[in-house]
Every structure is written in C-alpha cells, then in structure tokens.
Amino acid sequence: MIKIENLTKEFGEVRAIRGLTFEVFEGEILGFLGPNGAGKTTTMRILTCFFPPTSGRATVAGFDVVEDPHEVRRVIGYMPEGVPLYREMDVTSALDFVAHAKGYGKADRKRFVDEAIEETNLGDVRKRMIGHLSKGYRQRVGLAQAIIGDPKVLILDEPTVGLDPKQIAEVRNLIKNMAGRRTVILSTHILPEVQMTCTRAVIINRGQIAASGTPEKLTTQMRRGSEIELIIAGPTRAVEKALGAVAGVSRVERVVHHGDVQDEDHDTAKVCNYKVHSLNMAPELQPGLAETVVRHGWQLIEMRTVGLTLEDIFLQVISSDGIPAENGTAEAPAASTSTTGEASSNGS
Amino acid sequence: MGARFLPIYRRELKSYLTSPAFYVAVAIFFFLTGLVFCGILLSFSEMSGNAEYRKEMGFEEINFTRHVVSQVFWSTNFFLMFVVPILTMRLIAEEKRTGTYEVLTSLPFTDWNIVLGKFLAAYTLVALMQAGSAYYAFIMIRFGTPELPVMAVAFVGGLVVAAAYVAIGLFASSLTESQIVAAILGFVLLLVFYLMSDVIPGTATGVGKIVEHLSLRYHSEQFTHGLLRLEDIAYFLMMVGAFLFLTCRSLEIRRWKI
Numbered sequence: 001m002i003k004i005e006n007l008t009k010e011f012g013e014v015r016a017i018r019g020l021t022f023e024v025f026e027g028e029i030l031g032f033l034g035p036n037g038a039g040k041t042t043t044m045r046i047l048t049c050f051f052p053p054t055s056g057r058a059t060v061a062g063f064d065v066v067e068d069p070h071e072v073r074r075v076i077g078y079m080p081e082g083v084p085l086y087r088e089m090d091v092t093s094a095l096d097f098v099a100h101a102k103g104y105g106k107a108d109r110k111r112f113v114d115e116a117i118e119e120t121n122l123g124d125v126r127k128r129m130i131g132h133l134s135k136g137y138r139q140r141v142g143l144a145q146a147i148i149g150d151p152k153v154l155i156l157d158e159p160t161v162g163l164d165p166k167q168i169a170e171v172r173n174l175i176k177n178m179a180g181r182r183t184v185i186l187s188t189h190i191l192p193e194v195q196m197t198c199t200r201a202v203i204i205n206r207g208q209i210a211a212s213g214t215p216e217k218l219t220t221q222m223r224r225g226s227e228i229e230l231i232i233a234g235p236t237r238a239v240e241k242a243l244g245a246v247a248g249v250s251r252v253e254r255v256v257h258h259g260d261v262q263d264e265d266h267d268t269a270k271v272c273n274y275k276v277h278s279l280n281m282a283p284e285l286q287p288g289l290a291e292t293v294v295r296h297g298w299q300l301i302e303m304r305t306v307g308l309t310l311e312d313i314f315l316q317v318i319s320s321d322g323i324p325a326e327n328g329t330a331e332a333p334a335a336s337t338s339t340t341g342e343a344s345s346n347g348s
Numbered sequence: 349m350g351a352r353f354l355p356i357y358r359r360e361l362k363s364y365l366t367s368p369a370f371y372v373a374v375a376i377f378f379f380l381t382g383l384v385f386c387g388i389l390l391s392f393s394e395m396s397g398n399a400e401y402r403k404e405m406g407f408e409e410i411n412f413t414r415h416v417v418s419q420v421f422w423s424t425n426f427f428l429m430f431v432v433p434i435l436t437m438r439l440i441a442e443e444k445r446t447g448t449y450e451v452l453t454s455l456p457f458t459d460w461n462i463v464l465g466k467f468l469a470a471y472t473l474v475a476l477m478q479a480g481s482a483y484y485a486f487i488m489i490r491f492g493t494p495e496l497p498v499m500a501v502a503f504v505g506g507l508v509v510a511a512a513y514v515a516i517g518l519f520a521s522s523l524t525e526s527q528i529v530a531a532i533l534g535f536v537l538l539l540v541f542y543l544m545s546d547v548i549p550g551t552a553t554g555v556g557k558i559v560e561h562l563s564l565r566y567h568s569e570q571f572t573h574g575l576l577r578l579e580d581i582a583y584f585l586m587m588v589g590a591f592l593f594l595t596c597r598s599l600e601i602r603r604w605k606i
Contacts, residue, residue, distance in 0.1 A: 048454040051602055070456055078454035084447030086359070088366045093359075100355035101455040145451065155454075 001026045001153060001183040002047065007056035009042050009207075016042040017207035019056070027180045031198035031215075032187040033314065039207040040187040041081055044157050047185070048078045061152055074102065077146035081157040081187075083139055087131030091122055091141055094130055095148055102149045116144040120174065136167035143174060147182075154178065156186040160193060172197045191314055203314060227306050228276045228286065234298030236272050242292050243276055248285045251277040271301065352457060356465025357472075360439070364473055369527075373434040377427060377477055384423045385484050392416050412488075413495045413574070420484055421502035422572040425509050429542060432474060432510065433534030436517030439466045440599070441530040459599045463518070463592055471514045478506055498574030505571020508584045512564065513538060515591035522598040538564070541587075 002024040009016045017039035024030045034040050046053050047060060049069035057064065063071040086094050095116055099109040117126055120140040125133055130141055139159065146154055159175065160168045176197045178184055188194060194201045195215045202212040211218060232239050236254060244252045255273035278285055286303065293300045364370045395402070395410050402410065443449035452462060485503065488494050520534035521527075545563035548556045560566055564587075567580040 045450070048450075050450060050453050070458070073454060073456040076454065078451065080447055080450040080454075082447055084449075084451060086363065086448055087446070088363050089359075093362060097355055097359045098451075098455065100358070101457065103352075103456060 001028070001061060002185060003057075003059045004043070004047075005057045007043065007046065007058055008054050009039075009046060009051075010054045015207055017204075020204070020207065020209060022202050022209060022212060024183055024185055026183055028200055029175065029179050029184040029186070029198045031194035031201040032185055032204070033189065033191070033194055033201055034187075034204040034210075035189055038204045040204065041157055042207075043204075044078075044080075044155050044185070044187060047072075047155055048076060049073055075151055076153045076155055077148065077151035079142045079146040079154075079156045079159060081161075083142035085130045085138060085141055085145075088129065090127050090129050091117070091133075091144075092126045094141065095144055098145045098148045104149060112148050112150070115150075116148050119147060120144040121170075136163055136170070139163060139167065139171060140174075143171065150182075152183060154182050154184045154186075156184065158187055158189075160188070160190065168193075227278065228289065229302075229304055229306050230274045230276065230289065230293075230300065231271060231302040232274060232293055232298050232300055233271045234293070234296065236270065238296070239272070239274065239293075239298060242296055243274060243289060246276075246285070246288045246292050248278050248282045248288070249276050253277070275306075352461045353465035353468065356452075356457065356462055357469050360466055360469030361472065364435075364469065367438065369434055369438060370473065373431045374477060376434070377431045378480070380427045380430075381420075381424050381481055381484070384427070385420055385487075388416055388419045388423070412492045413498050416492060417488060417494045417499050417502065418572045418574070420488070421499075421506055422569065424478070424481055424484075425506055425568050425572065428474065428478075428506075428510055428513055429538045430535065431477070432470075432513040433517045433520065433531040433538065435473060436470050436514055436521050436534060437527040437531035438521065439470060439518055440521040440595075441524050441527050445525040445527075453602075459596045462599065463595045467514060467518050467588075467592060467595075470518065471511055474510045474514055475507055478503075478510060495574065501574050501576045502572050505568065505576070505580070508581055509564070509568045509571065512584045512587040512591070515588045515595075516541070519591045519595045519598065522595045 004023070005021050007020040008018050020039070020043060032040050032043070045051055046058055046065060049065050049072050052066045057066075059065070060072045061075045063075070065072050086097070089097070092113060095113045096109055099112045104112060117123055120143050122137070122140055122144060125137055130138060133141065139162075143156070143159065146156065156175070160171050163171065172193065175184060175186065179199060186198070198215065200212070200214050201218060203210045203218075230243070240252050240254055243249060253275040255275060276289065286305075290300060290303065392410070392412070392415050395415065399410060402408075440449070443452060457465075482503070485494075485499055488499070489496075516537050517530075517534040520537055521530040523533060524530050541562070541564045543563070543565065545560040545566045548560045552560065561583075567583045570577055570580045
C-alpha cells in the first residue's frame with residue numbers, strides 16, 4: 001500500500017533521512033519508531049506530499065508522491081504532529097470542510113461526518129467550538145478529520161502525545177480497531193504503544209532503518225543477547241566460578257548491593273544476586289544453572305530471564321553507532337556483550 | 349478542477365465571522381471613513397459660505413463632484429490600505445503558525461486553489477465593506493449635486509483597487525508565521541507601492557516615468573477623478589495576478605526548505 005524506496009531528504013547540509021526503504025502492506029498497522037529527530041515526521045511529510053524527497057521514490061496506493069500528489073492526497077488521511085485544528089470552528093463544520101475538500105457532495109459529506117463522529121465518539125461535542133474542547137477531544141477530532149471519507153491510508157504522527165492514560169487507551173483502541181480495514185502508519189517514540197497497537201514496527205534512527213519486524217519478532221530476535229538473573233545463597237566467589245563454568249554462559253556478574261560489605265578474603269555464604277549473560281540463550285541453559293547450584297549444595301532462591309523489552313531493543317539499536325544498514329534494510333545487528341549490558345542496565 | 353477553491357473560500361468566510369480581527373477592521377474602516385466624510389462635508393460647506401469671496405479672489409470655482417465625491421472615494425481607498433492588511437494578516441500566517449497548514453496541504457488542493465480561495469474570501473469581505481460605504485454615496489446624492497458617472501467610476505474603481513490591496517496583503521501573510529508581522533509587512537508594501545510616484549518629479553522621463561506608472565496612487569487617482577481607463581484596470585488586474593502568483597511561489601518554498 002505504501003512503498004518507500006531509497007528515500008532521502010536533505011535540508012541544506014542536514015540529511016534528515018537517508019536511503020530509507022520499507023513497505024507497508026494493505027491492512028497493516030505499522031509502528032514507525034524512533035527517537036526525536038530520527039526523521040519520522042520528515043518521512044510522513046513526504047508521504048503526505050508536503051514536500052518532495054531529495055531522491056528516491058515513495059508511492060501511496062500506487063500513486064507517486066511527486067508525480068501524482070493530487071491522487072495521493074485523495075487516498076490518505078493525515079493527522080500531523082500536535083494535532084493542529086481550526087480552533088475557531090465547531091466540530092461538525094471542521095469535519096464538513098475536510099469532506100468538502102476531498103470533493104464530496106452535500107449528502108455524502110453529511111454521511112461521512114456522521115460516520116466519523118460516531119467512530120471517534122464525538123457525538124456529545126459535535127456543535128462545540130474546537131478551541132473550547134479538552135485535549136483528548138481535540139485529538140479525537142484530529143483523528144475524525146483523518147478518517148473522513150474513509151481513506152485507504154491513514155498517516156498519524158504521534159497520535160497519543162500529551163494525553164492522559166485513559167485517553168491514550170481510547171485512542172489506541174480506536175487505532176487498533178482499524179486493523180485490516182485500513183492501512184495505518186503511525187509514528188511514536190513510546191514503545192508499549194507499538195506492542196499494543198501495531199502489527200509491525202520499523203525502528204529508525206538518524207534517518208536510517210535500524211530494525212524492523214513484528215513486535216514479537218523484534219523481542220525474540222534480541223533474546224539471544226539476553227541474560228538470566230539468579231538469587232543464590234552461597235559463597236560468592238565459588239558461585240561465580242561455578243556459574244561461569246556452565247555451558248553457554250559467556251559472562252557472570254555479581255550484583256553488588258549498596259551497603260554490602262565487600263569481604264573478598266572470607267568467601268562466606270550469603271545471599272547474593274548474579275547476572276548471567278549468554279549469547280545464544282540455549283534452552284538447556286536454565287536447567288544447567290539450577291543443577292549446578294543444587295549440586296554444590298547452595299540454595300537457589302530465584303531464577304528468571306530478564307527478557308528485553310522493546311525499550312531495551314530500542315536503546316540498544318539507537319545507541320550502537322555505525323549500524324550496518326545496507327540499502328537501509330539491515331536487520332538489527334546481533335548485540336555485542338557491551339551493548340547488551342548497557343541496554344539491560346537501563347531496562348532493569 | 350473548476351471550483352476546487354470553494355471549500356477554502358467557504359471555510360475562510362466562516363472563520364472571518366468568528367474572528368475579532370474582522371470586526372476590528374470593519375469598525376476602523378467605518379470610523380475613519382465616517383470621520384473623514386464628515387470633515388469633507390464640513391469643509392465643503394465652509395467653502396460654499398465663502399463662494400462669493402473665492403470668486404472675487406479668482407480661486408477655482410467650487411464643485412461638489414471635485415471637492416466632495418472625489419475626496420470621499422480617495423480617502424476610502426486610502427484607509428483601505430490600513431484596513432486590508434488587518435483583514436489579510438491571518439490568512440496564511442495563522443495556518444502556518446498553528447500547523448493547520450500541514451492539514452491543508454495533505455488535502456487534495458493545489459497551491460493555486462488555496463491562494464485563490466483565500467484571496468476571494470478576503471476580497472468578498474472588503475467588497476462588502478465598500479458596498480456598505482455606499483451609504484455615503486446615497487447621502488451625497490440626496491443632499492448634493494454629484495455627477496453620477498464620476499461617482500459610479502470612482503465606486504467601481506475602488507473595488508478594483510481593493511483587489512490589488514488584498515492580493516498584496518495575502519502575499520505578506522504568506523511570508524511569515526506571525527500575524528502582526530504580516531500586517532505590518534502588508535502595510536509597508538502597500539505604502540511603498542502607493543508613495544512610489546511621490547518621489548518622482550512630475551517632469552521625469554524614462555525610468556522615473558515607469559516608476560510613476562507602477563504606483564498604486566497614480567492609477568487609483570484616475571478612478572477617483574472619474575476617469576475610467578483601460579490601462580488603469582489592466583494595471584490593477586496585473587497587480588492582483590502578480591501578487592497571487594508570488595503568493596503561490598512563496599507557498600512553494602516549503603518544497604525546497606522548511
């Protein structure tokens with residue numbers, strides 16, 4: 001539905017996006033993820049024909065944004081960042097304006113306005129002035145404007161920013177319910193949002209794709225470089241050594257708690273937290289660890305996998321310099337030990 | 349394609365009716381023109397009182413059309429220079445400031461649709477204001493002895509002049525995100541084009557003559573004197589076209605930078 005090939009946009013010296021390539025398929029809800037300034041808005045502005053790319057191609061529903069901007073504008077609904085609205089208008093006339101702009105006659109306009117009001121649950125405020133509405137309502141008006149005339153493609157730039165948790169949940173549900181019916185591309189820097197609403201995610205950083213896939217795939221892909229946290233009662237140095245000897249373990253780290261007396265000479269038994277890093281996370285790793293502890297007669301108090309959240313992946317991906325993004329399609333690089341450590345300490 | 353500007357035209361008119369700037373502009377316009385109308389009538393009645401004396405002294409003969417009708421329409425055109433920028437300042441600047449401009453460009457409009465819709469909306473209101481000021485004309489007809497053709501030419505001329513003012517104001521609004529800056533810029537542009545001829549000595553030739561002929565004042569005064577010339581109409585239409593074109597270009601700037 002949306003095809004972006006080798007897209008580059010330069011503002012003078014600044015390269016906002018460089019060689020971006022990805023595709024959004026019909027009915028998909030794509031989360032477009034990245035830190036501020038990664039090029040999300042720039043990409044969306046190109047898709048909505050606000051400005052053309054410096055090079056590369058972008059097509060929406062088969063229409064090129066440079067050659068057929070008029071056709072593109074007919075099939076998209078767009079909600080820009082910050083939800084700019086005509087504050088001096090009432091909800092119904094603002095929606096009617098958008099329907100009119102999309103070229104519908106009077107009867108169609110009324111129907112589309114009613115449908116959009118119903119879908120976004122704006123019935124209570126349909127005659128109220130937009131400037132007088134609360135932020136949550138205004139956000140919904142923005143969404144209603146975008147879905148007027150039932151466009152095939154929705155482009156939403158940070159649709160939940162600045163809302164309270166209840167309103168965020170409402171907007172997310174609204175978007176989630178569009179899966180299959182509409183093709184949605186939504187930008188965000190909030191990761192749970194992607195996990196909750198999107199069917200696929202593309203992470204970009206500094207104008208390039210850093211990782212992409214379903215939220216689940218992204219998480220499991222990164223699992224490889226994950227870690228296991230154990231709480232064991234036993235002589236600390238002996239435990240560390242024994243754990244390190246288990247097959248598949250790459251590094252053991254003892255978590256030194258604040259206030260602990262570091263008494264390296266007397267290897268006394270005490271309760272301590274350990275972090276076990278593994279690069280391949282083999283299924284036999286956890287039983288192996290448990291068996292080792294039991295064999296030595298220590299007490300295993302707790303063992304859990306510290307799964308990487310999208311947050312960790314995100315940090316990992318954007319903090320690693322020089323991502324090998326050949327043609328912008330490179331998948332996330334296998335995490336090196338150091339970046340794993342960094343990401344996990346941020347995550348835990 | 350034809351009426352693609354209509355949604356914008358309608359929306360702008362609706363917005364104007366809820367915007368304080370519109371009512372301020374209307375109030376300023378009628379206050380100033382009313383004040384000056386009154387002043388012109390008073391000075392004319394004073395002149396009439398001195399009619400005998402003026403004749404003896406060999407001053408020009410007093411003439412209602414010359415001393416009242418022309419003056420009234422001249423001052424109306426003059427005050428529009430202050431009022432039009434107040435009306436046009438928000439047209440594009442405000443959309444750029446609030447970001448609604450981005451919504452607008454994602455809708456199936458061309459830049460030309462946007463410019464035309466906004467121009468016509470503002471012009472409609474200015475023309476309505478001018479039509480409202482026609483009551484001065486009725487007062488003049490009722491109590492004075494104007495030459496009707498001169499009055500008609502001055503009135504229609506005023507409408508043509510206002511179109512150029514609106515186009516210039518719209519262009520100013522497209523250059524900035526601030527309404528105040530847009531208003532000041534529009535006013536300065538109008539003033540420059542208006543006073544251009546005043547720095548040229550009457551005997552000038554060549555470039556001086558061209559500058560004189562590019563001035564708003566030179567052409568608009570032909571109308572208030574009751575002269576209906578094709579070249580003046582052509583001049584104002586050209587100004588409208590030129591500034592609407594410039595506005596389109598100014599909107600296009602987004603295509604090569606932010």
